[in-house]
Amino acid sequence: MWGSGKCSECGEDKHKATGCPKLRSIAPVCMFWVMHSHSSDGNEYSFGCIGKFMLVDTCLYAVQILYKDVKELLVLSPLEVQYKFINEIGDGTCGNVYKALNIENNEIVAIKKMKRKFYFWEECMNLCEAKSLRKLNHTNIVKLKEIVRENHELFFIFEHMEYNLYQVMRERQNPFTEGEIRNLMSQVLQGLAYMHKNGYFHRDLKPENLLVTHDVIKIADFGLAREVTSEPPYTDYVSTRWYRAPEVLLKSSFYTPAIDMWAVGAILAELFMLSPLFPGESEIDQIYRICTILGTPDSSIWPDGILLPHSTYFNIFQFPPADIWDIIPNASLEAIDLILVGQLPKLELKLWDFGTESDDCFLGLTLAVQPSIPERDAGKHVIQQPREDFLFYNGCQDHSNRSLFWPLLSSDQNINDLTDISLLPSSYILSSQAPQSTISVGESSGFTFPSVQPTLLDNGAFRPMMSLSAPIPNVHSFK
């Protein structure tokens, strides 16, 4: 029988498995346990919580003192009390992902349990995924609801999505219609544009990291996300090979968010083909496959590219461009235009051409039309430490045995949703005001940015212009 006995904190009779609401509202760090006991009268008892800031041993001791007839004790961690794990739905490099039920509100969530241990809160806060996702709130970016650290383990609580795009493609019997592809791509691009505009690039876009429920698609897995304003060189890049941009394959360490656009182009082609466009078996094979389809670039096509450390492969792999319709026969002219390299060489600027305010001067736009500013000036724009950091750092540095809950956004919130698609170029938005059903292609020339295009700025002159500190979500302290 759940919920018998009185809660020592609020005096209520029972809290079932949800714990004590009073305790949770007053204590930024609280520990409570649901105790499941068999008493001498033969009944089972469970007690909502016992005290705050209690360690397991203290808790057990208290139980023995208070309830002498306890024979068995089940100790649940706060995470287990709040979430019921249903099944594993993903096993990535960094974490295992579980479908779970939030017992408090009956909401299904996805919980990503990180594989490595986290001994300090600072480590958690410094994770790319935590840093970027806490600041990004967009319909096409998967929502991070909460971060929990418990016994040196870190859990990200996300909104739950039904499938990833790889699963959707794998299950697909017939090719997607162009309308369906336009719908998916327009959403991905809106999420990506928002992300770039707010100062992040993803660096690991691939079908497995695009999550789908019904017609809605969202970008997930920000484990490799990087702040646009972070200084090159970038050396820790490990994105999935098939979607890896040539500048990364050729060992550039000054690549830009254009690498995300390369991945989008490869994913777009894959949506038509239902198989990967460049399924390289090694890095060299990857470069080889790109050259056989797009043709080997020369200095007129990609002047910066041939200066890269590994560009000597271009001497070995000398190929003319293939006829792309042989490879993607079901794609329209506009779609081919979008996928193809080189024909519209500067169009990545259109993707980033969000407005004329100084805040928008970043990346492609900055590089193309704004002189770079000296590094020391760029330093002035350092992002302010967000408020919620202090909430947790204050007095919580190393309560390593405690569980820390970090609620971010409630499911019905939509604060700081900077989608602002009105600022996107019309050719890019595609009839975005229309519901996400069919994506039309803007002007007659069709798609207007190059996806699969080496867009490298590798001359070292790139200096991030300013920090695009995204608005900080409201801090939600404990319910």
Ligand SMILES: Nc1ncnc2c1ncn2[C@@H]1O[C@H](COP(=O)(O)OP(=O)(O)OP(=O)(O)O)[C@@H](O)[C@H]1O
């Ligand atoms: N919010 C979610 N809803 C449903 N499924 C999810 C969610 N987040 C992740 N998944 C599933 O779990 C898989 C792995 O998640 P994720 O990519 O975040 O882990 P990872 O360890 O960072 O993986 P990777 O190996 O790509 O680095 C995803 O491909 C997806 O199928």
